[in-house]
Amino acid sequence: MNNTSKKPLLQVENLSISFSQYFKGTQKRVIRPIVDLHVEIGEGEIVAVVGASGSGKSLLAHAVLGILPGNAMWEGRMLYRGEILTEERKAQLRGGEISFIPQSVNYLDPLMQVGKQVQIGLEKSVAQGIQKELFQQYGLKESDGKLYPHELSGGMLRRVLFATSVREGGRLVIADEPTPGIHPEILSEILKQLAQFSKKGAGVMLITHDIMSALEIADRVAVIKDGRTVEIAEAAAFEGKGERLKDEYTQRLWRALPQNDFDLEFQRKDVGMQCL
Numbered sequence: 001m002n003n004t005s006k007k008p009l010l011q012v013e014n015l016s017i018s019f020s021q022y023f024k025g026t027q028k029r030v031i032r033p034i035v036d037l038h039v040e041i042g043e044g045e046i047v048a049v050v051g052a053s054g055s056g057k058s059l060l061a062h063a064v065l066g067i068l069p070g071n072a073m074w075e076g077r078m079l080y081r082g083e084i085l086t087e088e089r090k091a092q093l094r095g096g097e098i099s100f101i102p103q104s105v106n107y108l109d110p111l112m113q114v115g116k117q118v119q120i121g122l123e124k125s126v127a128q129g130i131q132k133e134l135f136q137q138y139g140l141k142e143s144d145g146k147l148y149p150h151e152l153s154g155g156m157l158r159r160v161l162f163a164t165s166v167r168e169g170g171r172l173v174i175a176d177e178p179t180p181g182i183h184p185e186i187l188s189e190i191l192k193q194l195a196q197f198s199k200k201g202a203g204v205m206l207i208t209h210d211i212m213s214a215l216e217i218a219d220r221v222a223v224i225k226d227g228r229t230v231e232i233a234e235a236a237a238f239e240g241k242g243e244r245l246k247d248e249y250t251q252r253l254w255r256a257l258p259q260n261d262f263d264l265e266f267q268r269k270d271v272g273m274q275c276l
């Protein structure tokens with residue numbers, strides 16, 4: 001499946017996810033947006049997960065974290081450090097060894113000052129100091145800590161999310177689209193931060209639409225299409241016309257970027273402009 005020499009940290013094999021839904025009042029149907037996903041992240045490795053909107057990236061993250069909605073069922077195999085990831089184990093690891101930067105800023109509590117939210121889960125005596133450091137690190141002013149989520153811009157909320165989500169001592173960081181709407185300087189800061197985690201030995205799953213930014217730090221890129229992993233490529237294979245990429249979809253995704261020959265036909269038909 002891959003040729004990483006790094007010790008496997010997270011292995012996801014043959015993952016499928018289905019939802020049972022009621023429609024027309026009482027009739028039940030099952031939809032299956034995730035058909036066959038696989039991905040593997042080694043210790044100290046950054047794997048970017050890319051794919052069009054609706055391809056299943058967030059569901060993959062939520063399945064690993066054990067936070068799928070109640071009407072979801074999953075099948076397949078997930079291993080963390082060689083051990084089967086049960087729902088109980090996921091709950092133990094979540095927020096500790098496995099940290100999660102969610103896609104939506106709605107994960108923040110609208111009724112709590114953001115400074116307080118960053119302090120959640122920290123030892124009382126050091127919480128304020130750590131919050132101060134984190135705010136500095138992510139370019140937030142000390143006075144911003146007193147604000148409520150609705151008083152912050154989208155970019156600032158992203159930074160707060162990062163500060164609330166990532167803790168020292170994490171072994172696996174799952175970042176779901178951590179960079180949209182963010183100032184370029186903060187974008188590069190966030191990428192640097194993720195690279196730093198990996199240098200310290202943590203594995204990083206970086207879910208994003210922004211392939212070019214992801215390639216700045218990723219070791220490998222998993223390409224998802226319609227709930228399937230179509231290819232896991234070395235980051236270095238994203239060069240030139242994409243001749244070293246194995247899957248045709250991956251090649252077209254790469255060529256559709258403005259930096260390349262900007263395949264407009266592909267953008268319209270397959271991914272939609274908003275994804276690029």
Ligand SMILES: Nc1ncnc2c1ncn2[C@@H]1O[C@H](COP(=O)(O)OP(=O)(O)OP(=O)(O)O)[C@@H](O)[C@H]1O
Pocket residue numbers: 019031033034051052053054055056057058059060069103
């Ligand atoms: N709770 C749910 N019930 C039913 N279908 C769902 C549910 N959550 C997600 N889906 C479907 O699963 C598919 C994958 O969704 P997911 O959120 O993982 O996509 P994504 O790749 O993260 O997209 P984006 O890039 O827009 O965030 C979509 O077709 C979505 O409609």
Ligand code: NI
Pocket residue numbers: 057058059103176
């Ligand atoms: Ni998503």
